[in-house]
Amino acid sequence: MRYELISFREIILDALSAGTVLQWPNKQVRDDIREESERVLGAIQHNIIQIAPDKLKAYTRQHQRGLMQLMDELEAMANGDHFNTGKKNKNEEICSIVNLLNGMVFDLQQYLPEYFDYDCSVPLTTRKQLLAEITENSCQTLKKLEELLADDETISVFKHIFEHLNSGLCHFTFEQAAYLHDFFASLKMALNKFASPLQMPGIIILLTSLNFNHPSFYHSCCSHFNHELQRCENINEQYRLIHFFKKLIGQVFKTISMPYHRNLPNIDESLLRYIESEISYLKSIDTIAEDLSSGGILDSNFKVTFTVRQLAMFIHLQVEAGIITTQSPKALHQYVTNHYSTIEKDTISEKSFKNAYYGNASADIEKVINKIASMLAIAQEKY
DSSP: OOOOTHHHHHHHHHHTTGGGGOSSSSHHHHHHHHHHHHHHHHHHHHHHSSOOOOHHHHHHHHHHHHHHHHHHHHHHHHHHTTTTSSHHHHHHHHHHHHHHHHHHHHHHHHTTTTTSTTTSSSOHHHHHHHHHHHHHHHHHHHHHHHHTTTOOOHHHHHHHHHHHHHHTOOOOHHHHHHHHHEEEEEEEETTTTSSSSOOHHHHHHHHHTTOOOOHHHHHHHHHHHHHHHHTOOHHHHHHHOOOOOOOOHTTTSOOSSSSTTTSSHHHHHHHHHHHHHHHHHHHHHHHHHHHHHTTTTTTTTTOOSSOHHHHHHHHHHHTTTSOOOSSHHHHHHHHHHHHHOOOOOOSSOOHHHHHHHOOOOHHHHHHHHHHHHHHHHHHHHHO
16 A cells, blocks of 8 residues: 655655745745645545555555644644744744645545544644634533523533533544534524523433433433432332433434444433433332331331431431441431331321431430430330
């Protein structure tokens, strides 16, 4: 396979080192470089026909990487101190050549899409342009969210996403650059159709349909699900809510088939996995409670003479004293509310029990202490 960039690179570097940069614009130099770029692309297209099929991908990507390496080399030259005078002219000429090379990479992508390396990071010039576009689109999106009276959670999620995309640590691939172009276009179109107030569930559906499998968005979704489950009064409500989430995600129709990150699972697959793990957890808690009840260890309708607040304090004291051991206070709260009733309520909500569990009303504490004292007196008398 013939490498077509050797003479092209020499023409560019010879022109720069010979000092023609000080006379920019130099029409002859400019024409020579442009003619050589056209010859290189023409030669690559011609050679493609003659190269064995199993070597076509390697041949195309060799020239793709060569053009990008030359771009990086010129960028470094522009940022360095290779010339003592005429720095402004030098940078203008280098910038012009870099743009030409960037166009050649784009032509390779257009002419030979089946052999192009989309996993390769975009060159610095393209990355700068992409970051500028992300910044502009981010500002427009956040402004639109304010117009739609989006809740604080939704705005926070988008800000977090944009911070990650705008991070100086990001190295976008050609595939991600193409994805983000479609992503922002689709996002803008979708937000224009939304009615206010805009809330998080609508955004979860929207970004899932856009196949935005960025880790930041995934963690935001999981946090939202968990927060909503915590607000439920009991395990039955949690069951209904988590299955509603499952239905919601499972029915999303993807409008962008390509994910943001091809090496990560699609966002709907990841979210459904998380939801299934939550369902499995709820089932295990429910099963444990049923086993204890059916085995006679605990009467599922066991009534105490405490109020809800007093019962919560009594349980809390047993945990503090090491009588009850648990790795999950939430699981303990669910267990107690499913199997205890009080003199004031036949059904205890998990929320009210949780609030009382961490409370310290003096009258209730006194009642619990009196009961514990009575237990101690009985134990001393009998044993």
